[in-house]
Amino acid sequence: MSKLTGAQILLRMLKEEGVDTIFGYPGGVVLDIYDELARTDLNHILVRHEQGAVHAADAYARVTGKVGVCLVTSGPGATNTVTGLATANCDSIPIVVITGQVPTRLIGNDAFQEVDIVGITRPCTKHNYLVKDVKDLAKTIKEAFHIARSGRPGPVLIDLPKDVSIAKTSFKLPDDIALRSYNPTYVPNRKQLQKVVELLKKAKKPLIFSGGGVILSRAHKELDELAKRNKIPVTSTLMGLGGFSGTDLLWLGMPGMHGTYRANMSISECDLMIAVGVRFDDRVTGKTDEFAPHAKIVQIDIDPTSIQKNIQVQVPVVGDCKISLELLNQMIAQEDMDAFEHHLWLDQIDNWRKTTPQVYDQKDVIKPQYVIEKLFELTKGEAIITTEVGQNQMWAAQYYHFTKPGRFISSGGLGTMGFGLPAAVGAQVAAPDKLVVDIAGDGSIQMNIQEMATAVQYALPVKVVILNNGFLGMVRQWQQLFYDRCYSSTKLQHTPDFVKLAEAYGAVGLRATKPEEVEKILKKGIACNNAVIMDFVVEPEECVYPMVPAGAPISKMLLV
């Protein structure tokens, strides 16, 4: 049996797990791994900040459905991954982050670049490991990938001390993983599903409320069948966008704080809610006591902790979204189809759509919504959109109508500013032939702007659309609406010239200041083969509407 070093075992196991791309940043204790990496055909993307590596791996995972992988050094390299890990943890994204660690004999001695990263990341990973013996390494890596991608997916961290990456041991492929303490339930209880069928038969105002779970389990076809065959309208959380076609007549738009009128009203009036792969986040529910007050709620989720946490549901179904919907569709198919008639409900929804559409008023200053709407038209909804966080993210969600899963890459749960650009880098690596656009604000783009250098170095033609309003717009909006326009620390008094900045990075910089320039600049930017920053100087005090004030019931929307 051949003897391999820890570094060799690590890279061998990554290959075994189907990894072809790593996002990373080298440092002292991972030198041996990087040295070995140079002799493999693994594609390594050198980012400019470790946080960028994690977001890129996260987006890579969201686009490909594979596990994203990061490699960073100990100490600050490791702590810089924390925001990325928490982001992936909130959004249930499968990534494996490998951090170097000081040699085992120095652990606990406050050595140079030592932190207890396993301790630090315990609450923001699905699981994590410190590997102290090279003999455990292969099995640990296999286990880490298994945990990251199975059940409700999530980030897993492996902390690898330098001496373990140097130590040699005889290598043999580990056996299949069998963890007695971890066995996610994929196949739901049929009795529970039968209850759903019975409820559906009686329902006059049914509604499907889908979420990120549908995207993660690739259940969009089954969801489509459930909705269309039974004519049930669909609303999706931010994380669920693209799980159902955003241009379909049964589509209601997103619900919640910045949801559409018809989505929020449908939730408030429905008599049956089939919730699939959602966790009833406070940004969706508003005041929980008045959430779906007339509805029997069915909740399908692979994670039992998501059920009965924020909202009490009548029919819990623990299982994989895809398998559960597939079974549910089969069971419905055996029923009398006429039982599922509810045209009055559909008429009512159509009425809401007509009386209270989502609107903005495009006059002489560029409206941010107009930029997104034009982008949607020009790309025919085929682009992969990443977003930063704030108003830009909400307008992207409202005005770019996602028709397929894996096209909307956004930090939903954690709301991480600075996510969009590194995510665009990761998405472009994952889908080299696709158009990848980061919809950004002038605030959050500056949180990870350094990744422009990564995009240019690897000739990744990502397009950054900056909706430049000179403010930290979402916080400013709250100050305008709820703090008497006291714009405390939200005016960005000085912002770099993004066109020159793009050029300094070796990318292309474009700017539009008038509405009539928007389409031209977008076309020019999209057609460009390089990385591009498009700076749109937009209405400074535009707000995202509708808006449900924090803690209010979602039926109480501010419409303009």
Next chain:
Amino acid sequence: MTKKHILSILVDNEPGVLSRIAGLFSGRGYNIESLCVAETNEPLVSQITMVTKGDSAILEQIKKQVNKIINVIKVADLTDQKFVERELVLLKVNAKAEHRAEILRITDIFRGQIVDVGQEHFTINITGDSEKITAILTLLKPFGIREIARTGSIAMFR
């Protein structure tokens, strides 16, 4: 309704597992009243007995969240089931000559043992469920309790 619950949790006997559980409780604002950890007859498995408080919705979340931790093998809620519970307490109580007979009598009634005697104190060892422990502490309090060491509950289905 808030109620005391005794959870018996089987976990992988690995470093950091207790920290995962304790971190979950502090991070989510759950309450730990007492905690007891030791290896089981299977060396790869440890048992944690935890006393916690909460209404039924919180308890349901606690059990699910604890179960979700990768190193947790099993969570059992002993409350409302048939179980035996024991706690061990060492207590050092003032014992002047005129009180010694009375303290000895109380100790005897509770089937405790005097494990150390000083000039002016006894050290008493008591085992029992938490009600019994509370009862003897109440009785001995007037003499002046100098120091207490309690294990927290351990429990098992009958």
